Amino acid sequence: MKEKIPVLYNRKEECCGCTACYAICPKCAISMQEDEEGFEYPLIDENKCVGCFRCIKVCPLKETN
Ligand code: SF4
Numbered sequence: 400m401k402e403k404i405p406v407l408y409n410r411k412e413e414c415c416g417c418t419a420c421y422a423i424c425p426k427c428a429i430s431m432q433e434d435e436e437g438f439e440y441p442l443i444d445e446n447k448c449v450g451c452f453r454c455i456k457v458c459p460l461k462e463t464n
């Protein structure tokens with residue numbers, strides 16, 4: 400069965416584009432993608448992600464911190 404994939408943000412207000420998740424991912428599963436306004440948001444490659452949730456733990460905008 401596939402590992403659980405974290406949700407980095409549901410709304411763009413929940414992400415400030417700091418790239419911390421991108422930087423910490425041990426599998427390089429996160430890439431930063433520019434939206435139509437030129438802001439970068441992280442996108443998880445579900446085929447690379449192993450569900451370690453380090454990206455969620457490092458995110459400054461998650462309440463779990
Ligand atoms: S859960 Fe782990 S492997 Fe998956 S995107 Fe986050 S840091 Fe990377």
Ligand code: SF4
Pocket residue numbers: 407408413414415416417418419420421441454457458459460
């Ligand atoms: S760590 Fe959080 S705020 Fe920073 S880019 Fe990733 S999801 Fe966005």
